[in-house]
Amino acid sequence: MPVIVKVPTPLRKFTAGSESVEGTVSTVGALVDDLEQRHPGIRERICDDQGKVRRFVNLYVNGEDIRFLQQLDTEVKDGDDISIVPAIAGGAP
Amino acid sequence: MPGNHGAAIVGVGGLGAPAAVALAATGARLSLFDPDRVELSNLPRQPTFGQADIGAEKARAAAERLRRAHPGLEISGHATAVDRKTGAALLAGHAVIIDATDGIDTKVLLNDLSVELGIPLVHAGVLGLDGQLMTIVPGRTACLRCLFVELPADDELPTCQQAGILGPVVGSVGLAAAREARAILAGRPAPLEDRLAILDGAALRWRQIVLQRNERCPVCA
Numbered sequence A: 001m002p003v004i005v006k007v008p009t010p011l012r013k014f015t016a017g018s019e020s021v022e023g024t025v026s027t028v029g030a031l032v033d034d035l036e037q038r039h040p041g042i043r044e045r046i047c048d049d050q051g052k053v054r055r056f057v058n059l060y061v062n063g064e065d066i067r068f069l070q071q072l073d074t075e076v077k078d079g080d081d082i083s084i085v086p087a088i089a090g091g092a093p
Numbered sequence B: 001m002p003g004n005h006g007a008a009i010v011g012v013g014g015l016g017a018p019a020a021v022a023l024a025a026t027g028a029r030l031s032l033f034d035p036d037r038v039e040l041s042n043l044p045r046q047p048t049f050g051q052a053d054i055g056a057e058k059a060r061a062a063a064e065r066l067r068r069a070h071p072g073l074e075i076s077g078h079a080t081a082v083d084r085k086t087g088a089a090l091l092a093g094h095a096v097i098i099d100a101t102d103g104i105d106t107k108v109l110l111n112d113l114s115v116e117l118g119i120p121l122v123h124a125g126v127l128g129l130d131g132q133l134m135t136i137v138p139g140r141t142a143c144l145r146c147l148f149v150e151l152p153a154d155d156e157l158p159t160c161q162q163a164g165i166l167g168p169v170v171g172s173v174g175l176a177a178a179r180e181a182r183a184i185l186a187g188r189p190a191p192l193e194d195r196l197a198i199l200d201g202a203a204l205r206w207r208q209i210v211l212q213r214n215e216r217c218p219v220c221a
Helices: A029-038 A044-047 B017-025 B040-045 B058-069 B089-092 B104-117 B169-184
Strands: A005-006 A020-023 A056-059 A079-086 B006-010 B030-033 B077-078 B097-098 B121-127 B132-134 B194-200 B205-210
Touching: A005 A029, A029 A044, A044 A056, A056 B030, A079 B194, B006 B017, B006 B089, B017 B030, B017 B058, B017 B169, B030 B058, B040 B169, B058 B077, B089 B104, B097 B104, B097 B169, B104 B121, B104 B132, B121 B169, B132 B169, B169 B194
Parallel strands: A005 A079, B006 B030, B006 B097, B030 B077, B097 B121
Antiparallel strands: A005 A020, A056 A079, B121 B132, B132 B194, B194 B205
């Protein structure tokens, strides 16, 4: 079973509306690259122009924040669950 | 330190209105803060208002309606913004704060005030079909800045006006925020302490992520 990536609503326009996509990669960084190849434009919403994860976006591997693991070098394996969680600032006026 | 002035609900819109309705029904003491007036477009997702309230100050109109519905309810409505000048004075003495605002600056401010004042904060956010909720207990749990160390500029995150919002989604998150606040008011641990609850409004599915305090958090460390 490949890695499963849960896509938040703001990024689903890059994945043709899919709420989850799959990948076969070995690290979170490779996953971001893989996502960009298949869903152009998505990387810019996750990473800045220096390739670092934007500070208002968090990535989790099986519920663990990669900031407390090996950041983009965090290894992933088949069956892992990856969540992309951006800050949400809305509250509906 | 938290006081006994009940719950402060900052923002009486799509999140705050259902939260206020739910907490009023429990008899909780409430303070509502919102500088805006009711608009026609608010009505589909803000159950405290009807057509007759269009043009009225949201916080006061909501307080009056809830007071009529629940005689004896201690509730006040303040047509004022909670900002860096007024925030500490307005929020001091409350037992819990609900962030029902629509904007990154105020959300950051409320987090910082929560930590400064030592008052638990229920942070809620909704955009499009996504919702997020977490409860911050200063000195004990992760705060918003543990989670998002730097916050984006205004133009880096879409607002509800840009991305849209769905009434039942924002209402679900508002009611969940009320549930968190109710636990705190009752002196019990809130379920979402050190947890981020994420609502996928398209699938009507909640999931949770366990949070960690950031030892280098610029606010609460």
